[in-house]
Amino acid sequence: xxxxxxxxxxxxxxxxxxxxxxxxxxxxxxxxxxxxxxxxxxxxxxxxxxxxxxxxxxxxxxxxxxxxxxxxxxxxxxxxxxxxxxxxxxxxxxxxxxxxxxxxxxxxxxxxxxxxxxxxxxxxxxxxxxxxxxxxxxxxxxxxxxxxxxxxxxxxxxxxxxxxxxxxxxxxxxxxxxxxxxxxxxxxxxxxxxxxxxxxxxxxxxxxxxxxxxxxxxxxxxxxxxxxxxxxxxxxxxxxxxxxxxxxxxxx
Amino acid sequence: xxxxxxxxxxxxxxxxxxxxxxxxxxxxxxxxxxxxxxxxxxxxxxxxxxxxxxxxxxxxxxxxxxxxxxxxxxxxxxxxxxxxxxxxxxxxxxxxxxxxxxxxxxxxxxxxxxxxxxxxxxxxxxxxxxxxxxxxxxxxxxxxxxxxxxxxxxxxxxxxxxxxxxxxxxxxxxxxxxxxxxxxxxxxxxxxxxxxxxxxxxxxxxxxxxxxxxxxxxxxxxxxxxxxxxxxxxxxxxxxxxxxxxxxxxxxxxxxxxxxxxxxxxxxxxxxxxxxxxxxxxxxxxxxxxxxxxxxxxxxxxxxxxxxxxxxxxxxxxxxxxxxxxxxxxxxxxxxxxxxxxxxxxxxxxxxxxxxxxxxxxxxxxxxxxxxxxxxxxxxxxxxxxxxxxxxxxxxxxxxxxxxxxxxxxxxxxxxxxxxxxxxxxxxxxxxxxxxxxxxxxxxxxxxxxxxxxxxxxxxxxxxxxxxxxxxxxxxxxxxxxxxxxxxxxxxxxxxxxxxxxxxxxxxxxxxxxx
Numbered sequence: 001x002x003x004x005x006x007x008x009x010x011x012x013x014x015x016x017x018x019x020x021x022x023x024x025x026x027x028x029x030x031x032x033x034x035x036x037x038x039x040x041x042x043x044x045x046x047x048x049x050x051x052x053x054x055x056x057x058x059x060x061x062x063x064x065x066x067x068x069x070x071x072x073x074x075x076x077x078x079x080x081x082x083x084x085x086x087x088x089x090x091x092x093x094x095x096x097x098x099x100x101x102x103x104x105x106x107x108x109x110x111x112x113x114x115x116x117x118x119x120x121x122x123x124x125x126x127x128x129x130x131x132x133x134x135x136x137x138x139x140x141x142x143x144x145x146x147x148x149x150x151x152x153x154x155x156x157x158x159x160x161x162x163x164x165x166x167x168x169x170x171x172x173x174x175x176x177x178x179x180x181x182x183x184x185x186x187x188x189x190x191x192x193x194x195x196x197x198x199x200x201x202x203x204x205x206x207x208x209x210x211x212x213x214x215x216x217x218x219x220x221x222x223x224x225x226x227x228x229x230x231x232x233x234x235x236x237x238x239x240x241x242x243x244x245x246x247x248x249x250x251x252x
Numbered sequence: 253x254x255x256x257x258x259x260x261x262x263x264x265x266x267x268x269x270x271x272x273x274x275x276x277x278x279x280x281x282x283x284x285x286x287x288x289x290x291x292x293x294x295x296x297x298x299x300x301x302x303x304x305x306x307x308x309x310x311x312x313x314x315x316x317x318x319x320x321x322x323x324x325x326x327x328x329x330x331x332x333x334x335x336x337x338x339x340x341x342x343x344x345x346x347x348x349x350x351x352x353x354x355x356x357x358x359x360x361x362x363x364x365x366x367x368x369x370x371x372x373x374x375x376x377x378x379x380x381x382x383x384x385x386x387x388x389x390x391x392x393x394x395x396x397x398x399x400x401x402x403x404x405x406x407x408x409x410x411x412x413x414x415x416x417x418x419x420x421x422x423x424x425x426x427x428x429x430x431x432x433x434x435x436x437x438x439x440x441x442x443x444x445x446x447x448x449x450x451x452x453x454x455x456x457x458x459x460x461x462x463x464x465x466x467x468x469x470x471x472x473x474x475x476x477x478x479x480x481x482x483x484x485x486x487x488x489x490x491x492x493x494x495x496x497x498x499x500x501x502x503x504x505x506x507x508x509x510x511x512x513x514x515x516x517x518x519x520x521x522x523x524x525x526x527x528x529x530x531x532x533x534x535x536x537x538x539x540x541x542x543x544x545x546x547x548x549x550x551x552x553x554x555x556x557x558x559x560x561x562x563x564x565x566x567x568x569x570x571x572x573x574x575x576x577x578x579x580x581x582x583x584x585x586x587x588x589x590x591x592x593x594x595x596x597x598x599x600x601x602x603x604x605x606x607x608x609x610x611x612x613x614x615x616x617x618x619x620x621x622x623x624x625x626x627x628x629x630x631x632x633x634x635x636x637x638x639x640x641x642x643x644x645x646x647x648x649x650x651x652x653x654x655x656x657x658x659x660x661x662x663x664x665x666x667x668x669x670x671x672x673x674x675x676x677x678x679x680x681x682x683x684x685x686x687x688x689x690x691x692x693x694x695x696x697x698x699x700x701x702x703x704x705x706x707x708x709x710x711x712x713x714x715x716x717x718x719x720x721x722x723x724x725x726x727x728x729x730x731x732x733x734x735x736x737x738x739x740x741x742x743x744x745x746x747x748x749x750x751x752x753x754x755x756x757x758x759x760x761x762x763x764x765x766x767x
Binding site for chain 1: 276319320321322323324326327328330331332333334335336337338339340341351354356357360371372373379380381382405408409410411412413414415416419526540541544545548552553555556575576577579580581583584593594595632633634635636641642644645669
């Protein structure tokens with residue numbers, strides 16, 4: 001019964017996340033950029049922009065320059081989460097890929113980096129007056145959710161192991177629309193998966209949109225070529241034409 | 253205009269260091285409000301004269317419209333994670349301590365309304381995500397705090413996603429204009445420009461007389477005839493310069509510098525009375541249509557005069573519009589000489605002339621000045637110069653160093669892409685915001701004071717009409733003389749020696765006399 005409920009939830013969450021983010025990405029990609037508003041100094045070539053964005057996404061370059069503490073905690077959290085997520089491939093592939101095997105031991109440890117980063121960010125949100133001022137309940141809940149996911153996952157890795165063989169069988173089944181496997185009735189696992197479902201569902205309707213958003217911010221993604229290249233968006237082209245020439249009365 | 257009640261203001265004191273955190277004080281600058289535009293100003297710009305009856309409905313619809321027309325607006329409203337990296341970057345926050353002047357909080361004034369009407373979470377769980385109904389109080393708050401943003405983009409540099417508060421602030425002002433709540437300073441000026449061709453409302457006759465006076469000054473100083481041509485058909489270069497260059501100090505001295513450089517280079521040039529303004533306040537109010545209309549005048553003037561090149565004088569936001577938007581708004585400029593950048597900055601031109609050895613320079617003429625340089629925000633973060641990335645920082649410094657012996661940069665965190673706004677940009681250079689302007693200048697003035705202590709710096713050069721006016725007004729509040737701010741081309745003018753110039757009369761102060 002619970003296995004079926006979770007199956008439905010995972011299908012639903014996957015659909016909502018993929019469709020929701022897809023719609024947002026489509027919207028971002030098709031919304032015009034009427035003027036070149038790149039924040040300079042900016043690269044003069046497309047290659048340069050790719051390199052700039054690479055540095056932003058891989059190193060959080062701007063954040064590093066602007067705030068070392070947020071960078072440190074944010075970096076620990078995001079990279080920790082990435083390695084942990086990659087490690088999770090072992091539960092979704094029949095024969096674990098070689099590189100997943102390699103990172104698996106690190107992946108287990110990276111859960112602590114992820115947790116440390118999250119707790120650091122949360123502490124700043126609570127104790128740093130400026131950040132407390134700009135925080136909404138959703139900002140705290142988002143951190144709570146991520147701490148919950150990371151915490152429950154770490155519990156299963158280090159404290160009370162769940163029946164991981166069955167979990168893997170269950171998810172491999174889900175991926176092939178075979179619902180004959182059952183999830184172990186383990187409360188920590190239930191909590192872990194439940195919170196993941198919530199995270200997936202709120203992805204396209206929350207600030208998690210910074211993930212696609214970073215790739216569509218015109219202030220960073222445009223090439224500094226405004227003197228050479230015009231960009232007239234469709235709605236601007238349809239503006240009423242302005243008169244040619246200088247009105248006689250205004251001539252000096 | 254109401255006189256400033258100076259006694260009410262705290263005497264500004266320097267911070268210990270430029271980015272020093274203020275004590276947070278909610279509502280500290282809630283009462284700092286700029287005058288609202290009269291109906292005729294709004295109407296001249298195509299907006300309703302006064303607050304319309306169905307303003308709420310129209311404003312909400314406008315948010316949706318802007319989100320469809322401008323990717324930046326849409327992405328920036330969605331992507332913020334409230335990390336807080338921008339919170340200590342705004343000079344108005346550092347100066348006032350009002351938390352709503354923190355960039356993210358300023359964005360949230362509008363984001364909260366966007367969320368309420370355009371997002372799932374805001375529609376059904378407003379308390380969770382800080383979503384708010386659009387009430388009259390919220391509208392008033394927009395008016396207050398979106399007129400405490402100089403659109404300098406320092407916060408955008410700090411943001412991990414590049415979220416640019418300037419874009420949000422421009423959008424907010426456009427929404428306010430759309431429902432009939434305009435700002436007097438900006439809208440009156442744009443209306444004036446549409447009538448006369450410049451922000452001052454100076455007609456061609458008065459402009460000609462002013463320029464002739466300046467020509468006389470130049471002749472008195474140099475002993476030779478240096479022209480400041482107006483409406484000369486067939487000139488090579490059309491100079492588009494802020495109208496402040498015609499009447500304000502130290503702007504005029506910059507204009508005299510351009511005239512000397514053009515004279516020495518032998519390039520024929522002209523000013524246009526029809527486009528006698530580089531400034532384009534259409535940008536400050538976020539109005540694409542108005543910005544396009546103002547830019548269009550430059551195209552028409554260039555065509556009418558049959559020039560080959562367009563060069564912009566020293567003006568910060570004008571150079572952002574010129575460099576980044578002009579080609580889009582009023583291009584293509586296929587009728588101009590394609591061998592030169594379109595448009596070109598006067599500093600690019602001057603540096604080329606210096607490097608080609610066409611200017612005779614006596615650097616010692618500037619020896620009394622121990623210089624630093626203030627990167628104007630719109631030049632620093634909204635444009636570029638020269639062929640190399642970062643040229644907007646290096647070209648002005650190269651020119652200054654070519655004409656001055658003493659130069660020291662201010663602290664790294666306060667210059668180049670991290671430069672602090674002068675405190676008067678973005679349509680806030682009005683006496684009714686003087687209190688805010690003084691407070692907003694604090695980080696810059698603190699950085700200046702550091703180099704004054706460390707290196708004896710006594711002058712700061714700038715290449716923006718707004719910066720120059722702002723500093724000449726607020727510097728005295730911080731204990732500097734009002735002429736401690738200089739035009740970069742004023743330094744050039746001091747050092748350049750023209751062919752045939754009487755050189756025995758070596759009075760460096762001559763160029764600084766008010767005409």
